[in-house]
Structures are given as structure tokens and as C-alpha cells.
Amino acid sequence: MDFTHFYNPAAAVIVFGGTALAAVLRCGLSATVTTGKALTDLFRPRFRADAVRAVLAGQAADIRANGLLRAQPCRSGDREFDEATNAMLSARSVSGLLEKHEAFRATRRTKAGEAAGMLAQAADLAPVFGLAGTLVSLTQLPADGVARGAFSSAIGMAVLTTLYGLIFANLVLGPLAKMVERRARDEEAGRQSVIDWLVQQVALATPRHVRHEADHHGGHTAARHGADEHAAAATRAGEAA
Numbered sequence: 001m002d003f004t005h006f007y008n009p010a011a012a013v014i015v016f017g018g019t020a021l022a023a024v025l026r027c028g029l030s031a032t033v034t035t036g037k038a039l040t041d042l043f044r045p046r047f048r049a050d051a052v053r054a055v056l057a058g059q060a061a062d063i064r065a066n067g068l069l070r071a072q073p074c075r076s077g078d079r080e081f082d083e084a085t086n087a088m089l090s091a092r093s094v095s096g097l098l099e100k101h102e103a104f105r106a107t108r109r110t111k112a113g114e115a116a117g118m119l120a121q122a123a124d125l126a127p128v129f130g131l132a133g134t135l136v137s138l139t140q141l142p143a144d145g146v147a148r149g150a151f152s153s154a155i156g157m158a159v160l161t162t163l164y165g166l167i168f169a170n171l172v173l174g175p176l177a178k179m180v181e182r183r184a185r186d187e188e189a190g191r192q193s194v195i196d197w198l199v200q201q202v203a204l205a206t207p208r209h210v211r212h213e214a215d216h217h218g219g220h221t222a223a224r225h226g227a228d229e230h231a232a233a234a235t236r237a238g239e240a241a
Helices: 009-027 029-041 049-070 079-091 094-138 148-240
Strands: none
Touching: 009 029, 009 094, 009 148, 029 094, 029 148, 049 079, 049 148, 079 094, 079 148, 094 148
16 A cells, blocks of 8 residues: 555645634634643653652651641642642641642643543544545646546545544544543542542541640649649638638
């Protein structure tokens, strides 16, 4: 099979260039930038929940030992978790962690939805521009008769533009849209598992810390109460005498 017959620059420009331009015009520059970043992220290492959990284990140990009041911030290497844990320690409550996590999750979902949506729209547009290329190629037939070379060239371009549109839509754009969705879904599941684990660590540490503080506070209260009782008894003994 001679694959050089499948190469036609004019057909490629019509299908690929037209699809890209139409997708940008439909979705806007912001979504285009978001889509470009999402496609770039597909070639970067995936989010590893176990690695982040291992780094945050030191933070969890600090919280278990000292409670949220005295625990110190740590750097996990992940910007979202760094900001979320800092918010938790600043607020001295797990609610700060959850609020930051929800804000980041909403942003991630929005961006992933924009990227997947733009790729899906481009997948719908590619066959349309394949058909447009077919129509353009048919207009290249000579008006004063069909020469054999001109006929072959026009039909070849017509077939190739249709083929380009189908391949671009079903083997490139459609799969990329699903890859972005799966990548976002897997990352979200991994981040949620780390959040759930960290919340459990805080929940395990908080009662102990509260009991320690309560026992410490209660000891002072009992001592003061005993001293007051002793003073009252001494006063009553003095009055009786």
C-alpha cells in the first residue's frame, strides 16, 4: 500500500484548520487555553495519592501530637493541599480544609468540563469540514470537460477530506475528550481519598487533644476547689472557736 496517496496538504488544511478555527470561535479563547493545558497535562505524571499521603503523614503526626492549635504547616509539594492544610491550621478547624478543597474541586471540574466539551465539539465539527472539503474539491473539476488528471485529483481530494474528518473526529478528538474526563475523574478520586484520610487523622487527634486540655483545665479547677473548701473549713473552725 502506498501511503503517499493519503497525504494531501490542501485537504489537511481544510479539515484540521477549519475544525480548529470553528472550535475556537464556538468556545472562546479562555476555553482554548484551558483545553491546551488539559492536553498538556495528559503527558505529565498522574496525581499520586499515596505519595501525597506519605508526605502529609508528618503533618498528621504533628496534629495528633499537638492538636490543631499548635501544629505547624508543612510543604507537601502539591499547591492545593498546601493551601488547604494551611487554611485548616489558620482556622484551627477541619472546616477550613474542606472549604478550600471544595473550592479547588469546583475549579477543577469547571476546567475539565470546558476542555472535554471543546474537544467533543471539535469532534462533531471534523466530519462537517470533511464534507466541506469534499464539496470544495468537486468545484475544482474543469468546466470545459473532465480531464483524466483533473478528475482523479478532485475525486482523490474529496475522498481524503472525508477520511480526514472521520479519522480526526473518531480516532483523535473523541478519544482525547474521554481521556481528559478520565484523567480528571481519577485525580478527583485520588484527592478525595487523601482528604478523607486527613480528616480521619484530625478526628482521631482532636478528642485526645481535647481530653488533654480538659484534664489539664479540670486539674487546676479541682485544685482551686479544694483550696477553697480548705479555706472555708478553716474559717468555720475559727468562727466556732
